[in-house]
Amino acid sequence: MKHINDFRPFDDEDYVRPKTRAVGPQGDALILELQRLQGAFDDGSDADPRDNRGSRKKRRAPPSAVRNKSPRTKKRPGKMGRALGASLSLLGFRSATARPQRASGIREMEWQDQAQGQLQGQVHGHAPAMRSREPEFSPPPRQQQTRPPTHDAALLDLRNANRDGNVGGGALRAMPQHNVPARVDHAYAVPQTRVGRIVGTAGTALTTGMTFIAAQGTAAALDGPSDEPLVPRVGRMFENELRLGLRVLLVAAVLGGGWLTLVPLAGAIVVPGNLVVQSNVKAIQHPTGGIIAEIKVDNGKRVTAGDLLVRLDATQSQAQLQAITKQLNEQRAKIARLSAERDGLDQPEYPTSLTSRPDDAHVRAVIASENALFKARATTRKSQKELLQGRIVQLNNEISGMESQLDSKNKQIELIKGELAGVQELYDKRLVPLTRLTTLQREAARIDGERGQLVSSVAETRSKISEAELQTVKIDQDFRSEVVKDLGDAQAKEGDLVEKGVAARDQLDRIEMRAPNSGTIHQLAVHTIGGVIKPGETIMELVPDSDELQVEAHVQPKDIDHVHTGQNAMVRFNAFNQRTTPQLSGQVSFVAPDITNDPRSGSTFYTVRITLSEEERQRLGGVNLMPGMQAEVYVQTGSRTMLSYLMKPITDQWRRAFVEQ
Numbered sequence: 001m002k003h004i005n006d007f008r009p010f011d012d013e014d015y016v017r018p019k020t021r022a023v024g025p026q027g028d029a030l031i032l033e034l035q036r037l038q039g040a041f042d043d044g045s046d047a048d049p050r051d052n053r054g055s056r057k058k059r060r061a062p063p064s065a066v067r068n069k070s071p072r073t074k075k076r077p078g079k080m081g082r083a084l085g086a087s088l089s090l091l092g093f094r095s096a097t098a099r100p101q102r103a104s105g106i107r108e109m110e111w112q113d114q115a116q117g118q119l120q121g122q123v124h125g126h127a128p129a130m131r132s133r134e135p136e137f138s139p140p141p142r143q144q145q146t147r148p149p150t151h152d153a154a155l156l157d158l159r160n161a162n163r164d165g166n167v168g169g170g171a172l173r174a175m176p177q178h179n180v181p182a183r184v185d186h187a188y189a190v191p192q193t194r195v196g197r198i199v200g201t202a203g204t205a206l207t208t209g210m211t212f213i214a215a216q217g218t219a220a221a222l223d224g225p226s227d228e229p230l231v232p233r234v235g236r237m238f239e240n241e242l243r244l245g246l247r248v249l250l251v252a253a254v255l256g257g258g259w260l261t262l263v264p265l266a267g268a269i270v271v272p273g274n275l276v277v278q279s280n281v282k283a284i285q286h287p288t289g290g291i292i293a294e295i296k297v298d299n300g301k302r303v304t305a306g307d308l309l310v311r312l313d314a315t316q317s318q319a320q321l322q323a324i325t326k327q328l329n330e331q332r333a334k335i336a337r338l339s340a341e342r343d344g345l346d347q348p349e350y351p352t353s354l355t356s357r358p359d360d361a362h363v364r365a366v367i368a369s370e371n372a373l374f375k376a377r378a379t380t381r382k383s384q385k386e387l388l389q390g391r392i393v394q395l396n397n398e399i400s401g402m403e404s405q406l407d408s409k410n411k412q413i414e415l416i417k418g419e420l421a422g423v424q425e426l427y428d429k430r431l432v433p434l435t436r437l438t439t440l441q442r443e444a445a446r447i448d449g450e451r452g453q454l455v456s457s458v459a460e461t462r463s464k465i466s467e468a469e470l471q472t473v474k475i476d477q478d479f480r481s482e483v484v485k486d487l488g489d490a491q492a493k494e495g496d497l498v499e500k501g502v503a504a505r506d507q508l509d510r511i512e513m514r515a516p517n518s519g520t521i522h523q524l525a526v527h528t529i530g531g532v533i534k535p536g537e538t539i540m541e542l543v544p545d546s547d548e549l550q551v552e553a554h555v556q557p558k559d560i561d562h563v564h565t566g567q568n569a570m571v572r573f574n575a576f577n578q579r580t581t582p583q584l585s586g587q588v589s590f591v592a593p594d595i596t597n598d599p600r601s602g603s604t605f606y607t608v609r610i611t612l613s614e615e616e617r618q619r620l621g622g623v624n625l626m627p628g629m630q631a632e633v634y635v636q637t638g639s640r641t642m643l644s645y646l647m648k649p650i651t652d653q654w655r656r657a658f659v660e661q
Helices: 025-043 056-060 079-091 106-122 151-164 169-174 182-186 194-214 230-262 315-343 361-428 434-509 557-562 614-618 642-657
Strands: 268-277 282-285 290-295 308-312 512-514 519-522 538-544 549-555 568-573 584-591 604-612 630-636
Touching (some): 230 642, 268 557, 268 568, 268 604, 308 538, 315 361, 549 557, 568 604
Antiparallel strands (some): 268 549, 282 538, 308 512, 568 630
């Protein structure tokens, strides 16, 4: 606000009201009052400018006498002032009492200069000049009247002196302290350190502010009767208004701080979602594909479980199944024949899967072939064994002949031995010549050699008999080993064919594609007879109409720690009128154990499902819920105060700021 001397007098005809930054009617009223005061100063009058209601010349003339006005009555503090005073008393402060009534006249403003000089002499002689809380007007020099410093001046000078650290004990006691709280005398005994000065300054500011707010000021109405001049009255009115505003601001700050600190606010995670069937939409696919032979449904058609949807061409599947069936029949007949050969049976015993189809030409041919093979193999084996048996008989006969020859040789040897003994006696008597003796000896040696050859031949023949017998046994062993090996291979091949037969039969059964449950056909992708279906291609979708509807939402990974099964959630459907459609209360029934990657957008999320009870769905009235409807899901989390919301970014940055990399 401009100084009062900056305004031009009212008798200046060229005066133009300057543009001010005062806001509102109170600022304009203040400017008008100050302009009237300026006119009073120019006239040298001490009277209230409002008493001169005449023309400009009449206002400029000095008043002949000063009217005596009744003394101003002290205004009783308001309810807010009394409440704050009681609160400060409980906290240890005394509420400031009403200041003494100021003397009349503009001359009373000059006590400030004298009070400043006295206070400077008391406080070490170099304290800063006191700042008056009253407007700085310059009265005429002829009015020189002082008054002792009041409560405001004492507090301001005390604050200035304490800020400079020059407050002495004697000076402090000598200073007038009107309406000063009880704790002011002890609020400045702070050690002269940097921290102490900061604490002392803060305490002084807090104490002074609380004292100013708690003080019970008085102000008379401008239009009421009073002996006090206008300027002090206007100043006190502004003080009272400022004090009232600060009280209101303090109460608002306390209430707002309490609300920020104590009142909890419910938190929630808002995620988009859509309405889905509990068991999901059924995709109708074919594992191997094929050629379309018949289409039985269209989009939007309702079907029941087991209804025929699409039929494929069965030519290839039937041919494959027949080939596998023939191979399986052959292997089973072979297994029956090999089993009979292994066990030494007279004929094979075929399974009922073959004997139960006597009208099947292929089965009859297979059985006849295996029977013939069984007989042929048995005949061959028998012939081999008979041949070996004949060989054994022949060898036994040879042994008998050689044994007879051996007996003859033994007899010849006995005869020669007797004759040789007689000839030896005669030779010893020199009755026979030596040639006779040597001839008998050579004959005996020859017969003995022939006898040895016969013994060796008998032994060799016996070994041949043993070998023939061994071959006879080996024929059976080799045959049985071969049969067992062939039987194992046949059984393994039979198992493989059985699996192939199951697959071929399953493929043939899938020629007719039927509805897994009741529902509505959606997104039919085939429309051409003879068209080709790729393996795994989605032919159509079936939307079940008997399953429960749920809301599926995608929660970001950073929010999944606030979501758990059984948590309450609110659901709002975007397709309905928000004004007439209520929010539905649901419950989280499923939380995915791991994240899901969306290949189209590349985003990651957790799948969460919310179940709506039947009572909540009935709140919609006649509104029909359809799968695929978009919704907004509010998953309720724990409550937090507003102060926690405001301080969380600061605390997060604070934690990161002191983490060393």
